[in-house]
Amino acid sequence: MEQLLTLDSLFTLFMLVLLQAVLGFDNLLYISLESQKAPKDKQSYVRKMGVGLAIILRIVLLFVLLELIKYFQNPFLSMHSNTFIEFDLNGHSLIVLAGGIFIIYTAVKEIWHMMLMKEHAKIEGKESKKSVKSVIIWIVIMNLVFSFDSILSAMALTSDMDATPQLVLMTIAIILGGLLMIVMADKVSNFLQKNKMYEVLGLFILFIVGIMLLTEGGHLAHIELFGNKITPMSKTTFYFVIITLVIIDIVQGRYQKNLLAKKEAQDRKE
Missing domain, CATH: 1.20.5 (Single alpha-helices involved in coiled-coils or other helix-helix interfaces)
Structure with missing residues (x-):
């Protein structure tokens, strides 16, 4: 307990919460857009419940990663000596790649719907009837996809600490970051609903988030296309x-x- 109350530990906690906030921006945007598919009177509930459940599962994921990190990093499928593509696919890269593909699909689908103005109203009507449960499930799933980078970065930031203080600090940071996300998700969603013109901008940003995840997944899988390595898009570039x-x-x-x-x-x- 004494190690947790030191100035160094408190500063590390501050950095962890800041890390959760910075790396959680793209997740926040997805939550705000996805929650609009639920009935209007349930959207705030969906955001709070989705992030709340994701906080619990993030903590579970933290325990799992601390125990099984080597299994997520070890390749289970490889291809070499191929002029077109080479890769070393592992669990971490597969999850990130799948998340990137899904987000790009979601963004392109919504942009296409917006371009078909006559059909957009019908589509909006259908999507508003999407069940609260299904929207919450998708928010939780994508929250976990986004969690990998933030948790792994947090593990690197606290690697010099003992196991128990490291786990406690990271758990507190996840909870505080999640509470901040709940507050900000309502504000971002309300802003997008009041300023529909920015919803298009949000969807294109979401598209770039998908590309960023694909490059990160490609880098983790050591994918080479025609002899060219895939390099991850940095947060600065993003x-x-x-x-x-x-x-x-x-x-x-x-x-x-x-x-x-x-x-x-x-x-x-x-």
Whole structure:
């Protein structure tokens, strides 16, 4: 207990919570968009329940990873001496790759629905009837997919500590990070619902999240395509792309408003 109350341990806890918040942004965006498929009066409940269950399962996952980490890292399927593709697939890479593929599919499907404006209302109506249980299940599943990187990063950050203090600090960080996610998920979701124009931006960011997961999974699996290694997209690059997309969206929005104002002024003169 004394080791947990030292200045060094408290600083490590702060860094762990900060890590959970930074690495949880893409997860937060998915939760906000996925929860909109539930009935409107149940969306806040879905977000809270989904993240709440995910917190419990994250702690379970933490225990599992601490005990079975070597099994997630050891390759179970390999292919070499192939001019097209080479890889060493392990459990960690498979989960990350599957998560990336699913998120890209989700983003592309929603973007396609938005492009078909006449069908969008019908699709929205059908999706709003999606059961609360199924939405919560998907939120929990994807939360666990996103958990791998944050938990493994947290394990690296506390690797110099004894097993018990390490486990306690990481558990506290998961709980605090989850509570922060519950609060922020409502705010992000409310913002997207009030500003529908930013929902398209959110879906494209989600698409980039999927690409980031695919590159991370490809790197973990040591995939080489035509002799070229797949390198993971860094968080710095990810946030730079997001900032660029937001700036483009703001500039384009203001430009369109100026064009509409100019057109209205010309119509009045005529």
